[in-house]
Amino acid sequence: EIVAAIEAALGQGPLSGRRILVTSGPTHEPIDPVRYIANRSSGAQGAAVAQALASLGAEVVFVTGPAEVPPPAGVQVVRVESAGEMSDAVDAALPVDAGVFAAAVADWRVASASGRKLKKSKDGLPSLELAENPDILKRVAHMGEGRPRLIVGFAAETDNVIEHATAKRARKGCDWIVANDVSPETGIMGGSENAVVLITEDGAEEWPRMGKDAVAERLAQRIAAALAE
Amino acid sequence: EIVAAIEAALGQGPLSGRRILVTSGPTHEPIDPVRYIANRSSGAQGAAVAQALASLGAEVVFVTGPAEVPPPAGVQVVRVESAGEMSDAVDAALPVDAGVFAAAVADWRVASASGRKLKKSKDGLPSLELAENPDILKRVAHMGEGRPRLIVGFAAETDNVIEHATAKRARKGCDWIVANDVSPETGIMGGSENAVVLITEDGAEEWPRMGKDAVAERLAQRIAAALAE
Numbered sequence: 001e002i003v004a005a006i007e008a009a010l011g012q013g014p015l016s017g018r019r020i021l022v023t024s025g026p027t028h029e030p031i032d033p034v035r036y037i038a039n040r041s042s043g044a045q046g047a048a049v050a051q052a053l054a055s056l057g058a059e060v061v062f063v064t065g066p067a068e069v070p071p072p073a074g075v076q077v078v079r080v081e082s083a084g085e086m087s088d089a090v091d092a093a094l095p096v097d098a099g100v101f102a103a104a105v106a107d108w109r110v111a112s113a114s115g116r117k118l119k120k121s122k123d124g125l126p127s128l129e130l131a132e133n134p135d136i137l138k139r140v141a142h143m144g145e146g147r148p149r150l151i152v153g154f155a156a157e158t159d160n161v162i163e164h165a166t167a168k169r170a171r172k173g174c175d176w177i178v179a180n181d182v183s184p185e186t187g188i189m190g191g192s193e194n195a196v197v198l199i200t201e202d203g204a205e206e207w208p209r210m211g212k213d214a215v216a217e218r219l220a221q222r223i224a225a226a227l228a229e
Numbered sequence: 230e231i232v233a234a235i236e237a238a239l240g241q242g243p244l245s246g247r248r249i250l251v252t253s254g255p256t257h258e259p260i261d262p263v264r265y266i267a268n269r270s271s272g273a274q275g276a277a278v279a280q281a282l283a284s285l286g287a288e289v290v291f292v293t294g295p296a297e298v299p300p301p302a303g304v305q306v307v308r309v310e311s312a313g314e315m316s317d318a319v320d321a322a323l324p325v326d327a328g329v330f331a332a333a334v335a336d337w338r339v340a341s342a343s344g345r346k347l348k349k350s351k352d353g354l355p356s357l358e359l360a361e362n363p364d365i366l367k368r369v370a371h372m373g374e375g376r377p378r379l380i381v382g383f384a385a386e387t388d389n390v391i392e393h394a395t396a397k398r399a400r401k402g403c404d405w406i407v408a409n410d411v412s413p414e415t416g417i418m419g420g421s422e423n424a425v426v427l428i429t430e431d432g433a434e435e436w437p438r439m440g441k442d443a444v445a446e447r448l449a450q451r452i453a454a455a456l457a458e
Contacts, residue, residue: 034269034333034411034418104263117387128357158262158346181360182263185447189263 013057014224020058021096022050023103025067027083028212032114037106038080043067046102047215050075083133101137141173155179162204169199175199230406242286243453249287251279252327252332254296256312261343270332272296275331277445279304292323312362330366370402384408391433398428405429
């Protein structure tokens with residue numbers, strides 16, 4: 001790791017000269033000025049991936065929602081709140097050699113967020129009409145000109161992990177999916193360890209449970225190898 | 230402040246022998262294992278109030294949702310996630326001499342939270358049916374036997390602050406309301422300062438804008454005076 005840091009500082013890492021986008025953290029979708037819909041995501045895995053890529057010499061643009069874990073040093077940080085803002089920040093970061101989409105982006109937002117605090121009323125409960133958010137991963141993966149050479153999506157699942165993640169890879173049009181089981185009993189959500197399956201065109205590769213930092217280093221090495229081809 | 234800390238340590242503060250409940254932070258209401266509805270609340274004002282009460286010698290039970298600001302030292306911390314859990318924790322903390330309800334409790338939860346991650350479907354968007362959460366403040370304020378002698382609610386408003394907060398005091402049946410304007414342009418939400426109006430049976434008392442610690446100390450002194458009557 002020290003060797004990698006020195007190499008990176010000297011511009012000699014395997015990813016030196018590469019520009020890589022990493023999205024991370026949750027998004028917050030406003031309901032009104034005091035309420036929002038959120039995804040559970042500490043941002044730990046995304047921050048670790050950004051750090052690992054930077055330590056291999058990459059120029060990293062780190063687009064992060066409101067995460068619990070602070071951004072790593074040595075990356076360009078762009079802070080956003082909502083999926084719409086994240087989508088704009090991703091566009092602004094292009095072109096890149098690779099994109100790692102680790103953020104837990106809200107699939108839906110509230111169709112008409114209120115500028116005033118919603119009140120309890122005697123007419124009953126307010127209903128939240130949802131609207132679909134921009135699908136950032138799918139959109140970038142389907143870009144013609146300007147598509148990053150390697151696009152890595154993430155899939156947080158609670159059942160049928162490999163099946164769901166394989167379907168997600170096809171649906172989104174990305175190259176790889178890093179999938180994990182975030183059922184509460186796994187302790188992965190908010191924890192320091194992760195147990196992932198890497199889905200590529202060659203199939204599903206189950207990695208042993210390890211620290212999120214170790215997952216990040218292994219993924220960064222794989223990205224470096226893929227971009228070197 | 231040093232004098233207060235020494236007095237508190239010696240059991241000589243004006244609140245020594247008093248047991249006070251403080252609720253703080255937001256609540257998170259699950260939609261499914263990876264999504265939730267939340268209130269914006271850093272927990273900064275609630276933590277400051279708990280600290281100020283403890284420094285005047287009170288035994289403080291601090292029931293906190295997932296806040297950004299850590300709980301103060303010297304208080305009994307009870308951590309909860311949802312409004313339902315907070316309601317149970319409040320019941321378990323009783324009896325108390327005073328209750329300060331600074332938490333931003335979600336008014337609504339999702340009627341039937343899913344144990345599985347909701348999927349986008351071709352049938353369109355999922356609809357979130359909401360159910361009303363237990364009204365902790367109102368319930369405790371209307372207790373016959375066992376009602377705390379002094380009950381302080383909080384009101385985060387975005388318009389007509391005094392009017393809304395005065396109506397809230399009557400509706401909830403609490404003794405005081407600490408109200409503030411959390412419109413984004415005030416910078417109070419998530420900031421270090423607060424500008425509050427204290428609503429009592431005598432009317433509305435506007436306090437100047439000051440640090441959240443200073444608001445907490447002033448409020449703690451008022452609580453001590455009220456309990457000494």
